Amino acid sequence: MINGFLYQFSLWMRIGILSAFLLSVFPLLSQNKKSPKTNESNFSFRLKGGEIKLAVRNETELKEWDKYAFEKTKRILDAYESYLGIPFHQASSPIFKTLPSSEKDKIRLVLKDTVFLNGTRVGGYNNVSGELGKELGIFMELGLVPPGYPALLLHELGHYYFTEPSWLSEGIVSYLPYLLSKRGYLKLDADELQSVTEEWSLTEAIPKNDQPLSKDFHLSNPALGPWFYSKSVRTQFIIHKELGYEGYKSFLKHIASSEMLNTELVFKILNKVQRKDWNKILQGWVEAGPYSGYPPNSFMKIQDIEKL
Numbered sequence: 001m002i003n004g005f006l007y008q009f010s011l012w013m014r015i016g017i018l019s020a021f022l023l024s025v026f027p028l029l030s031q032n033k034k035s036p037k038t039n040e041s042n043f044s045f046r047l048k049g050g051e052i053k054l055a056v057r058n059e060t061e062l063k064e065w066d067k068y069a070f071e072k073t074k075r076i077l078d079a080y081e082s083y084l085g086i087p088f089h090q091a092s093s094p095i096f097k098t099l100p101s102s103e104k105d106k107i108r109l110v111l112k113d114t115v116f117l118n119g120t121r122v123g124g125y126n127n128v129s130g131e132l133g134k135e136l137g138i139f140m141e142l143g144l145v146p147p148g149y150p151a152l153l154l155h156e157l158g159h160y161y162f163t164e165p166s167w168l169s170e171g172i173v174s175y176l177p178y179l180l181s182k183r184g185y186l187k188l189d190a191d192e193l194q195s196v197t198e199e200w201s202l203t204e205a206i207p208k209n210d211q212p213l214s215k216d217f218h219l220s221n222p223a224l225g226p227w228f229y230s231k232s233v234r235t236q237f238i239i240h241k242e243l244g245y246e247g248y249k250s251f252l253k254h255i256a257s258s259e260m261l262n263t264e265l266v267f268k269i270l271n272k273v274q275r276k277d278w279n280k281i282l283q284g285w286v287e288a289g290p291y292s293g294y295p296p297n298s299f300m301k302i303q304d305i306e307k308l
Contacts, residue, residue, distance in 0.1 A: 041066040045074045048081050049089025053106040060113050060142045068147045069109055076154050076177065079186040080161055083176075083249070086256050092160045095129060099136070108137030109153070115141045126156055149195035150188075151177070161256045165263055167213030167286060171232035172252065174199055178305070179240075201230040202300050210296060213286050214263045235285050237299040239270070240308050242281060247274050263287075 043054040054073055056066045077088050089105065096104050108128075117125050117132065117139075124140040127133060138156045145153050158173030178196045180186035188196070204226045211217040213235065218228035240248040254269045255261065263286060270278045284291030299305060 041070075043070045045070075047077060047088045049087040051105065052077070052088065055106060055108045055137075056111070057108070057137070058111045060111055062111075062142060062146070065111055065142070065145075065147060068150075069111070069145075069153060072150045072153055073107065073109070073157060075186055076157050076180075077160075079180045080158070080176075083180055083183075083185045084161065084253055084256050086161070086253070088160065091256060095160070099130060103136060107157075110135075110137040110139045111142055111145070112139065113142060115139050124152060124156075126159065128159075148189075148191045150192055151195040151199040154196065155199065164261050165214070165266065166216050167228075167232050167235065167263075168255065168261070168266055170229060171234075171236040172255070174229065174233040175236045175240075176252075197302055197305075199229070200233045201226040202234070202302065204230040206296050212284065212288050214288075231285065231296075234299040235282065237305055237308060238281065238285065238294050242276065243270075243274055245308075 039058050041056045041058065043056070044051055045054070046052070054070055056069055058066050080091075081087055092105075096106075115122055115124050124138075124144055125132065126138050127136055128138060130136055138153075140152060140156075145151075154177040155173050158176055159169065162169040162172045174196075177186060177188070178193065181188040181193055181196075207224055207227055209221075209224075210227075213228070213231055216228075218225045239251065243251055251269065251273045254273065255266070258265065258269065267278050270276070279287055281293040283289040283293070284296065285294070
């Protein structure tokens with residue numbers, strides 16, 4: 001998992017595509033408050049492995065977002081540790097090893113009215129590793145993560161645990177906040193939970209050129225970004241249904257503890273948890289070939305997910 005982290009985060013377009021979609025969903029919120037000269041708030045909290053520092057640089061006028069982001073960051077990482085039994089410090093240590101000592105065990109969140117990368121407005125991107133420049137952090141537009149709509153923030157923080165392959169990690173970090181909430185590990189109110197499900201793009205139309213997720217087709221065709229995320233998260237619904245709750249939890253623990261994952265190794269882990277014809281089950285979804293076990297319109301209603 002970890003050795004591919006830098007590569008994973010260098011593919012910033014994944015987040016840009018998702019952000020562009022979310023920009024059409026959530027309105028930009030603002031309040032008329034004068035920004036102070038210094039706009040970085042510093043927090044700290046303890047997890048199983050020790051203290052975590054959180055630096056929030058807020059360049060908008062909605063200053064109460066700082067505390068909201070702190071509360072959501074602490075809660076999601078607490079939930080990950082409790083659910084997976086893997087300390088955050090263990091999962092993230094290879095990331096911090098590549099950074100200056102001043103950045104050790106520090107999470108940086110940067111909130112802007114608009115987010116650009118190399119001159120292009122992308123809505124949000126992740127430069128935790130420093131691959132995209134010297135300025136470190138998770139960069140987000142206020143319109144994507146206003147108080148009450150933490151989906152993108154929760155998604156990005158999940159990548160400290162799940163990074164590769166893309167089809168798997170993107171699906172997990174989109175789905176897991178919902179699952180953690182439903183199972184009592186993470187406290188989300190109704191609006192916050194709705195923001196998570198809206199991120200899934202369940203109603204996204206099936207494109208004519210529907211390729212398997214293992215091809216990372218959204219990188220070559222950004223217009224298919226929403227479909228990639230819809231397909232990746234619904235793949236997790238399929239795996240969850242096939243494994244059951246305890247089996248799926250075991251699967252996630254194996255994934256979070258593994259290094260240098262690729263699609264072939266993911267299928268080996270699936271068979272280790274529960275031996276099935278996973279190639280057939282996920283054909284059309286992950287592997288090339290016609291859909292077999294589940295048609296492409298599977299799990300396109302929230303009612304289907306609530307049964308899991």
